[in-house]
Structures are given as C-alpha cells and as structure tokens.
Amino acid sequence: MNNGMNDRYTRGWQKLKEIDGDAGEKVIESLKDIAPDLGRYTIEFPFGDVYSREGLDLKSREIATVAALSAMGNATPQLKVHINAALNVGCKPDEIVEVIIQISVYAGFPAALNAATVAKSVFIERGII
DSSP states (O other), X not given: OOXXXXXXXXXXHHHHHHHHTHHHHHHHHHHTTTOHHHHHHHIIIIIIIIXXXXXXXXXXXXXXXXXXXXXXXXXXXXXXXXXXXXXXXXXXXHHHHHHHHHHHHHHOHHHHHHHHHHHHHHHHHTTOO
C-alpha cells in the first residue's frame, strides 16, 4: 500500500470508529474471511474519503444516510448501523423519526414503515423507549 492509500485507510478507520463504534468494526471484521478487500474499500472510500470531507458535519451526513437507507427499503442491517451512528453523532431520536416521516413522501409508506420498525428496535436496544 502506498502512503496515499495508507492515509485513506487510517483516516477512514478513525472516522468509522468515531461514527459507528463497535458496530462498524464488527461489519469490517465480518468481511475478513469472505471479502477483505470489500472491508478495506468500505474503510477507504466512504469513511476515508466521503465522511472525512468538509462541508457537512457528521450529524448532517448521518441524517442524509438514514434518509437514503430508509428510502432504499432493502438495507435493514445498514440502516440499523446508521441509526445507531446518527445517535452517536448527536441526532435525537425525534429527528430520526422526522427523517423517516419525510422519506414517506418520496419513497412511500412501506419504506417508511420498515424504517420506523428498525428505528424502534435501535431505540429499544439503547434504552430510549
């Protein structure tokens, strides 16, 4: 690995831990025996390049991520990780619920209902409700 790649990896790993904590580390760990390069790419590009950019704070980035994953409707494990991440970086539970309500307009009620169920499970696990 050259210095540019190592810097991306180091920066990405630090950002992943800051945002996702143990959950992010577990995702990367789960890829080691099946697709270690995918784990490295996940650290380098989303976290080393995109999440590390200036222009949006981490809270805004997580709101956008929760909205996108909620709208997709087929990324439940990732949505769960990012709802936790949103809470980790300062989002309040009611803000997350508002994001889910907002996407109902554009992605439909099934996507919003599924996202609300994921949010509820995260809130229960964290002792919020």
